[in-house]
Amino acid sequence: GAYDFGLIAALVFALLGGAILNIMPCVFPILSLKALSFTRGDAQSHQRSSLVYAAGVVVSFVGIASVLIAIQQTGKLIGWGFQLQNTGFVIGLAYLFTLMGLSLNGLLHFGTSMMNVGQSLTEKDGDAGSFFTGVLAVVVASPCTAPFMGSALGYALTQPIYITLLVFASLGLGMALPMVILSYSNAAVRVLPKPGPWMDTAKNVLAFPLYLTSVWLLWVAGNQSGVNTMALALSGLVLLAMAAYLYGESSLRKALSALLLIAAVVLAIPRGDSGQNASGSRTLADGQIAWSASTLDSYREAGKPIFVDVTADWCITCLANEAAVLFTPEVEGAFLTADIPYMIADWTDYDADIGEFVKSHGRSGIPLYVMYPSGVGSQPVILPQLLTREIVLSAIENAR
Secondary structure: OHHHOOHHHHHHHHHHHHHHHOOOOOOHHHHHHHHHHHHOOOHHHHHHHHHHHHHHHHHHHHHHHHHHHHHHOOOOOOOOOHHHHOHHHHHHHHHHHHHHHHHHOOOOOOOOOOOOHHHHHHOOOOHHHHHHHHHHHHHHHOOOOOOOHHHHHHHHOOOOHHHHHHHHHHHHHHHHHHHHHHHHOHHHHHHOOOOOOHHHHHHHHHHHHHHHHHHHHHHHHHHHHOHHHHHHHHHHHHHHHHHHHHOOOOHHHHHHHHHHHHHHHHHOOOOOOOOOOHHHHOOOOOOEEEOOHHHHHHHHHOOOOEEEEEEOOOOHHHHHHHHHHHOOHHHHHHHHHHOOOEEEEEOOOOOHHHHHHHHHOOOOOOOEEEEEOOOOOOOOEEEOOOOOHHHHHHHHHHHO
């Protein structure tokens, strides 16, 4: 279990999980632009930039760990990605992704006194730009959970504070390491394409995954707080883009931009008008049941098999597993044939019971997949965080 996982193993798993985060869909568009910046300038500046970037990543992860610890001290059971249970944060992240996309497309032209978010990823000189890129990479990584992360972070959050911070720092080091290695490796830099007009095309193309991410985040906000909140946030995005477009050197332009920015922020405030809880936002298919601790207990006491899927609308890894494996006709049919109920524990919004369930299995984040085989007193089987059809079908067969 997580409690005897071992510090060395946790540090190694965190390092590996952090490295894999670089290729997750949340992070890749941003870091690919940073990597392309190494095709210009001298090696010494690249190395310094990568080290400052690494500092930004590690400091950000340690900061997240500190907030996690502080909140857990109040008795609230939260884990990795907890900030995405706050609708305001989700909308703010959607605003950030949209501004980055508009900037990459060259549609926003800020004055010299403001930082151009998109440009800072590829062209802004100095330590501030590199450090900010590291912070930004961690912020946008929050919806993703890489392999190895679950066990490492679950262990970390059951340990003394200094070990928790050490494991999160190792996660940050793993995420920053590929960029540092790239900057110090002449061979790796030579493999990168030479600078040219294609780089402008790449920047424009990479903006569109950011727009799609904004759409998804606003969908999450709508599921959390209702369609009115989502519509108002969309209106705020329009005002935000207008504010950035109008910003200029004249006092009138600055005043108009400030008013539009204030209006956009006001529109981003969640209205909480959904009138439903998180589990009520999902439509259950045949064989699926909503989360209930008492129902789970009754199945276990009777020795009946049951599968628990802890998921959330803001968890990209969860959604990918559902689309590619769990909600395919073959796997859904296998659950029905085996007469194994599929319990969905939706953690899109905070739920203390689900938090306790996650913690009881030595995890601090999701996805979490637990198969309870038939037989009174049988030991639950925790499936990997990245699923394949074979893994799930084998678990179903073994649980019957």
